Amino acid sequence: MKTMMKIALVATTALVAGAAQADEVIFAHGSNPGNPRYVAAEKWAEVYAACTDGADTVNVAPSATMGDDVEMLTSATAGVIQVTANSQGAMSQIVPEIGLLGLPFLFQDLPAAWAVLDGDVGAMLDERAQNSGLKILGFWDNGIRNVTHVEKTVAEPADLKGMKIRTPPDQMTIDIFEALGASPAPLAWSELPSALQSGVFDGQENPLTNIYTAKLHTITPYVTLTGHKYESTPVVAGLAWWSGLDEAHRQCLLDATAEAGKLQRRLSQEGDETLRPKMEAEGATFAEADHAAYVEATKAVYDKYAEQYPQLVDALRSATAAGN
CATH class of the missing domain: 3.40.190.170 (Bacterial extracellular solute-binding protein, family 7)
Structure with a gap:
């Protein structure tokens, strides 16, 4: 209840301020300090802010402070937050096809999964996500379980x-x-x-x-x-917010997701090893x-x-x- 009240308060504030195209980008996720997702989110904020030449700042909201994964996806769709490093399971409630990445014993190792996600399959899943009001910026890792x-x-x-x-x-x-x-x-x-x-x-x-x-x-x-x-960590933006950005800002989002994703994937693989x-x-x-x-x-x-x-x-x- 507290989380939903917080989301509602942020939403009201955003509406009052007319902040659909806010200069501050909220990047929300559920991981705690030390987790590769937490580290990568900090890197994402740094890369994205630099790419926009300081025109945009990033407020990283970790540790499920903006709600659980399902709530964060709802908030991204509604424009309450702009970006979330989310979970395959929560995304599969909106885009059922993404759950297929978790077919048992589908991937032999992490690089095999990443190669598939960075190719045609990833593009296909992004297309389906956009039909549901979300834009997949890229896929980080959530490991073989x-x-x-x-x-x-x-x-x-x-x-x-x-x-x-x-x-x-x-x-x-x-x-x-x-x-x-x-x-x-x-x-x-x-x-x-x-x-x-x-x-x-x-x-x-x-x-x-x-x-x-x-x-x-x-x-x-x-x-x-x-x-x-296997499970991925889809990095997702609200489609309405994404659609209102110019090409330069869109490219900054994609570049920040890719660069921080390299770090996140490396840390995830090192952890397994x-x-x-x-x-x-x-x-x-x-x-x-x-x-x-x-x-x-x-x-x-x-x-x-x-x-x-x-x-x-x-x-x-x-x-x-x-x-x-």
């Missing part, structure tokens, strides 16, 4: 049976864990630590970077490297998953989405196979 549990590792799909697992608000993730026999339920990221501590969930799934920076490994110290799906020993030193226990068993257990998820979106699923498979 793994499962953490309060008391055991889950090397085999059978180990997940009945597990109460938190997911983002993303139907694809819910479908994956239902196929694996778990009991998934969505919850906002900002509410996750307290929900784990209170026993509402047995565990959760995220890339190592998110797990470490949010200290989730201290609550759910059993980490299984399932690698079950270096965080395991740090987490183990802090008490986490790691296990490898039976990859073949997990792939087999989630085949039905592909069947469901191939029936709903045959063209886009084929395009994703082709792009992944081609490496572009």
Whole structure:
């Protein structure tokens, strides 16, 4: 309620000031200090302000201070904020096709995912987003995801049976864990630590970077490297605001997103490669998953989405196979 009152107050202030084309750009996201998204947002602000020769300033609103991801997308559409580094799950509620990036075991590694997002598939998703009032400026990273549990590792799909697992608000993730026999339920990221501590969930799934920076490994110290799906971080502007900008400002937005995105992706990949020993030193226990068993257990998820979106699923498979 407090968040919605804050959004309403900002909206009223913007309307009174006639600030549809505000010189101050609000860039909102949900990550805390230390997370690659947080670092990249600060870089984005620096690059964008410099590109506009100081004509525009950026107010970075981190840590879900402007609401959760769904609320931030709503605010971007309404012109309350201008840009948000958001989540694939929240975006999939507006643009269902973006959820297909999370098909189980679609991408072998992060560079493979980035190559697809930076090509025709990314352009196709932007076109669909614009039909819903949003402009995708680019895709940052939200990693290949793994499962953490309060008391055991889950090397085999059978180990997940009945597990109460938190997911983002993303139907694809819910479908994956239902196929694996778990009991998934969505919850906002900002509410996750307290929900784990209170026993509402047995565990959760995220890339190592998110797990470490949010200290989730201290609550759910059993980490299984399932690698079950990929998620992006779409950087999104409100289409009405974007449409009112001149070409120079539009290019500044795209350039800032691309430059900060290089930093964000690099930090995300480094986290995947270096965080395991740090987490183990802090008490986490790691296990490898039976990859073949997990792939087999989630085949039905592909069947469901191939029936709903045959063209886009084929395009994703082709792009992944081609490496572009």
